[in-house]
Amino acid sequence: MNRHYELPLDEAAYSFGFLDEFAKREIRRTILKAISIPGYQTPYASREMPMGRGFGTGGLQLTLALIGSNDTLKVIDQGSDDSVNAVNLRHFVELTCPQVNTTERTSEATLIQSRHRIPEQPLSEQQILVLQVPYPDPLVVVEPSEARRKVMHGEGDYSRLLTKLYEDIVQFDEITISHRYPTRINGHYVIDPSPIPRYDVPQLHQSKALVLLGAGREKKIYAVPPYTHAAPLVFDDVPFRIEDFRDASGARRACDRCGACDSFLDEMIADDGSKSWQCSDSDYCNEQLAVNASPAEVNA
Numbered sequence: 001m002n003r004h005y006e007l008p009l010d011e012a013a014y015s016f017g018f019l020d021e022f023a024k025r026e027i028r029r030t031i032l033k034a035i036s037i038p039g040y041q042t043p044y045a046s047r048e049m050p051m052g053r054g055f056g057t058g059g060l061q062l063t064l065a066l067i068g069s070n071d072t073l074k075v076i077d078q079g080s081d082d083s084v085n086a087v088n089l090r091h092f093v094e095l096t097c098p099q100v101n102t103t104e105r106t107s108e109a110t111l112i113q114s115r116h117r118i119p120e121q122p123l124s125e126q127q128i129l130v131l132q133v134p135y136p137d138p139l140v141v142v143e144p145s146e147a148r149r150k151v152m153h154g155e156g157d158y159s160r161l162l163t164k165l166y167e168d169i170v171q172f173d174e175i176t177i178s179h180r181y182p183t184r185i186n187g188h189y190v191i192d193p194s195p196i197p198r199y200d201v202p203q204l205h206q207s208k209a210l211v212l213l214g215a216g217r218e219k220k221i222y223a224v225p226p227y228t229h230a231a232p233l234v235f236d237d238v239p240f241r242i243e244d245f246r247d248a249s250g251a252r253r254a255c256d257r258c259g260a261c262d263s264f265l266d267e268m269i270a271d272d273g274s275k276s277w278q279c280s281d282s283d284y285c286n287e288q289l290a291v292n293a294s295p296a297e298v299n300a
């Protein structure tokens with residue numbers, strides 16, 4: 001979206017939050033159903049948005065149905081507030097929701113819409129996390145028919161998915177799913193937690209914040225309610241493993257910018273081929289930088 005784009009002058013035709021009240025009500029009802037049946041992919045009438053499906057329209061519809069003039073919104077893409085997708089979605093909300101505040105600080109936000117990451121900083125009961133989902137059904141890798149997948153979900157039959165994970169271990173000595181790791185919610189439904197890294201999956205477990213997942217193209221909404229059990233699919237003798245950030249000598253890598261040793265790192269490769277590592281969560285990185293900087297540097 002062009003940064004200088006403005007809505008047509010006849011703004012009276014636009015309701016707050018772009019969606020009409022009927023659409024918002026339907027999405028809110030779907031959210032309530034999704035919360036009542038944790039992990040269940042609840043169908044809804046995904047509306048056409050003025051952007052292509054696949055650009056976060058599912059997450060955006062959740063955000064627009066929930067946001068009120070007292071809310072403070074943060075939008076991130078791969079942990080960054082400044083990437084194209086995040087900037088465009090934030091700009092769209094600013095255009096269509098006058099009075100709504102936006103922020104880049106995780107702690108200040110009441111509503112966080114995210115693509116591919118859960119913020120590093122633990123979320124609170126006062127916050128809602130909305131995740132953009134490209135493919136909502138973890139069973140799609142083993143069963144092409146949606147009707148049959150629905151039966152499998154209903155019966156809690158994930159044997160074929162477990163067989164796929166087992167075959168991975170036999171063939172590659174490692175489960176090859178790096179993102180979208182299948183996660184069982186509240187002891188029954190297995191969800192695709194959207195393309196978050198494995199590192200973020202444990203944050204879904206007993207999360208204080210409500211986590212909502214929206215797939216616009218696939219017309220599904222599902223939820224991980226606060227204080228809900230979320231367990232990645234594993235075998236008794238093969239524990240769940242998150243990304244390994246150790247260097248050749250076995251030491252945990254630190255962020256080259258802020259020095260944090262407890263964050264998810266992005267690997268950067270410079271033109272000369274040298275590698276560096278930096279926090280993927282830009283707000284967390286800035287915060288650690290401010291904490292670690294001496295008072296003189298902060299004042300400079």
Ligand SMILES: [Zn+2]
Pocket residue numbers: 255256257258259260278279284285286288
């Ligand atoms: Zn950092």
